[in-house]
Amino acid sequence: MTTLAPLVREQHVLVCCGTGGVGKTTTAAVLALGAARAGRDAVVVTIDPAKRLADTLGLEALGNITHEIDRGRWDPEGRAPATGRLSALMLDSRSTFDALVNRYARGPEQAERILENRFYRNIAGALSGTQEYMAMEKLYELHEEGGHDVIVVDTPPTRHALDFLEAPARLTRLLDNRIFRFLMVPARTGVRVAGVAVQAFFRAVGRVVGTEAIEDVVAFFRAFEGMEQGFRERASSVTALLAQPTTAFVLVTSPRRDAVEEAQFFADRLRGSELTVAGLVVNRVHPDFAQGIDTEGLSDRLAFVYERANTASGESRGAAARLGRRYENLVDYASLARTERRQLDAAAARIGAAAVAHVPSLAHDIVDFAALDAVAAYVVGPGPASTLG
Amino acid sequence: VRLDQLLAASRVLIVAGKGGVGKTTVTAAIAVAAAHTGTSVLIVEVEGKSGLASTLGVEALGYDEIDVRPGVRARTLTPDQALLEYLEDRGLRRISRRLVRSGALDVVATAVPGMKDILVLGKVKQLERAQVADLIIIDAPAAGHAVTFLTSARGLLDAVRVGPVRTQAQDVMELLSDPTRCQVMLVTLPEETPVNEVVDTAFALEDRVGVSLGPVVLNAFPRDLAVVGHETSDDARAIGLTIPDQERRALDAASAFQHERSALAREQADRLSARLPLPQIRLPYLFGEIGGPEVEQLAATLTSEVEAMPGTSS
Numbered sequence: 108m109t110t111l112a113p114l115v116r117e118q119h120v121l122v123c124c125g126t127g128g129v130g131k132t133t134t135a136a137v138l139a140l141g142a143a144r145a146g147r148d149a150v151v152v153t154i155d156p157a158k159r160l161a162d163t164l165g166l167e168a169l170g171n172i173t174h175e176i177d178r179g180r181w182d183p184e185g186r187a188p189a190t191g192r193l194s195a196l197m198l199d200s201r202s203t204f205d206a207l208v209n210r211y212a213r214g215p216e217q218a219e220r221i222l223e224n225r226f227y228r229n230i231a232g233a234l235s236g237t238q239e240y241m242a243m244e245k246l247y248e249l250h251e252e253g254g255h256d257v258i259v260v261d262t263p264p265t266r267h268a269l270d271f272l273e274a275p276a277r278l279t280r281l282l283d284n285r286i287f288r289f290l291m292v293p294a295r296t297g298v299r300v301a302g303v304a305v306q307a308f309f310r311a312v313g314r315v316v317g318t319e320a321i322e323d324v325v326a327f328f329r330a331f332e333g334m335e336q337g338f339r340e341r342a343s344s345v346t347a348l349l350a351q352p353t354t355a356f357v358l359v360t361s362p363r364r365d366a367v368e369e370a371q372f373f374a375d376r377l378r379g380s381e382l383t384v385a386g387l388v389v390n391r392v393h394p395d396f397a398q399g400i401d402t403e404g405l406s407d408r409l410a411f412v413y414e415r416a417n418t419a420s421g422e423s424r425g426a427a428a429r430l431g432r433r434y435e436n437l438v439d440y441a442s443l444a445r446t447e448r449r450q451l452d453a454a455a456a457r458i459g460a461a462a463v464a465h466v467p468s469l470a471h472d473i474v475d476f477a478a479l480d481a482v483a484a485y486v487v488g489p490g491p492a493s494t495l496g
Numbered sequence: 497v498r499l500d501q502l503l504a505a506s507r508v509l510i511v512a513g514k515g516g517v518g519k520t521t522v523t524a525a526i527a528v529a530a531a532h533t534g535t536s537v538l539i540v541e542v543e544g545k546s547g548l549a550s551t552l553g554v555e556a557l558g559y560d561e562i563d564v565r566p567g568v569r570a571r572t573l574t575p576d577q578a579l580l581e582y583l584e585d586r587g588l589r590r591i592s593r594r595l596v597r598s599g600a601l602d603v604v605a606t607a608v609p610g611m612k613d614i615l616v617l618g619k620v621k622q623l624e625r626a627q628v629a630d631l632i633i634i635d636a637p638a639a640g641h642a643v644t645f646l647t648s649a650r651g652l653l654d655a656v657r658v659g660p661v662r663t664q665a666q667d668v669m670e671l672l673s674d675p676t677r678c679q680v681m682l683v684t685l686p687e688e689t690p691v692n693e694v695v696d697t698a699f700a701l702e703d704r705v706g707v708s709l710g711p712v713v714l715n716a717f718p719r720d721l722a723v724v725g726h727e728t729s730d731d732a733r734a735i736g737l738t739i740p741d742q743e744r745r746a747l748d749a750a751s752a753f754q755h756e757r758s759a760l761a762r763e764q765a766d767r768l769s770a771r772l773p774l775p776q777i778r779l780p781y782l783f784g785e786i787g788g789p790e791v792e793q794l795a796a797t798l799t800s801e802v803e804a805m806p807g808t809s810s
Contacts, residue, residue, distance in 0.1 A: 128516020317659040320607040396750040426731035437750040439783040472688040
């Protein structure tokens, strides 16, 4: 097994992707911690972390602001190089979007008109895809500001975990929608310019959802006029950053079949977008207790135990039953380990990541630095990674 | 409590939980268990893509119902499908196609947040009213979206003051808040973070939607080997078995691992009981892939777990 140590030492951007429930946020935190231990200035952008992990990262009340974690907390023994720093941020989509509007508005008046619009608030607050877009926007913002050697970004737990790649384009398309551009026409040149079909269309939609909603949309598109170009350029800069050789994608998965299949699917899609998967982290891998055990002898003894459990009486019947449960348990774990290994080997070959790390299934949730360190030992190697290595 | 009685409490049963907790497996197990009691079941998959089809051993699900096994049918009901149907029902067939083609659908749905969810739930209400099955099980969206999904009606009532969509939202609110028509079964894992999250979800759903909550399913519960206090070597001697040293160490390591898991799970189950006064159904962790036989096994456990639940007191 390799580790992701080279990635945390050398790359500038690490994007963690994978389906929900596979430990993506934790992995992102672990990678940032690994980079800080290697003497780099690291920041992790988290999305909706579990509460106790958020507390550990000092994110209790901080939305969208980079916050440096006290060195004493992540490096209590002072073993990391002095240049190592660790910061964290919890993504707030809404304020990231607001900042973007402020950046591209011609003036405070245009910005205000947009920010107050109800349709805009819906986009910024709840539109699926917005969070993905804003995660990438935040990444770009941190990159542009400079200051951090490495930016690790978590991606939202969407069903299709690559939505973040398409979100900027999708939103730009929405903002560019031709039908709605027609709507802006009446304000300038008179109602008749808009086609009959378009008008009929909006009357119908208005009947269903209420005219207020349509008015909000129209007002939004009017207010937004002139800003599309800026948004489009920004979206392509973000895409360009993701394609840089200093950007690495890290796929996070678990050994469950569905998660592995999804990971393979992501890898194919990333490759389709000319992006490569540099690292693969598999969380919750089960231990192989039967490693090196003669399986034939094992099944002989299991058969004997079963036989005794059926025929023996009294004390020895109980003993046989207990042994039977122990044997079944061992056999179950052995076959689980075999299945996991087979699936993961196949996935690793297909994904073709240069660095692969397996993290064993740990009994407790990863909610403090001690636990993050334990995971880091598997992901980036044991102890403080040396910058001289 | 008998399973058929529990399920007869409402025609609609919404199964909700975070991604990765095995919600789809649980949905399948409930459906199979219900069918065994003679209840006719329709499973409605609202995300369009989950492992439900492969868990049930059928080809991909679609908008049209298919028979999955005796007494169980299944179909999808995605927001886009629901919206198209809604518009078509109102004589807006041509416009609806135009809406989809132009991408304006996204804009309209964004203008009225929660509209897609309302349309899905509105269609569920229609199925309920038409009594298409004794039990309609909704495999709710994953990834923490369940609360948004179920609170969309309330949000929409605040946002849209007139029109058919508002009426639809009102109907959906009535359905969700009527315990004789609808209940939600939450699924989680016996682990710390999932337990915390299910407690938050339960309170949010009760406060914001007023939905009736059924038992909580603790899925993938590690079995208890019940060997504590007995040495492997003593037990082996008692039945005249010689176990090689390496094998004994492996047996002990695997048992210790399992024991720790099962003790932690029980601890989390207790913590859940203390924080959330709902009956619990424990479904075992199963090694290997979940297919037909495993779903049967889970359905049997589900039935006996429900039978072991104390009778309804309130």
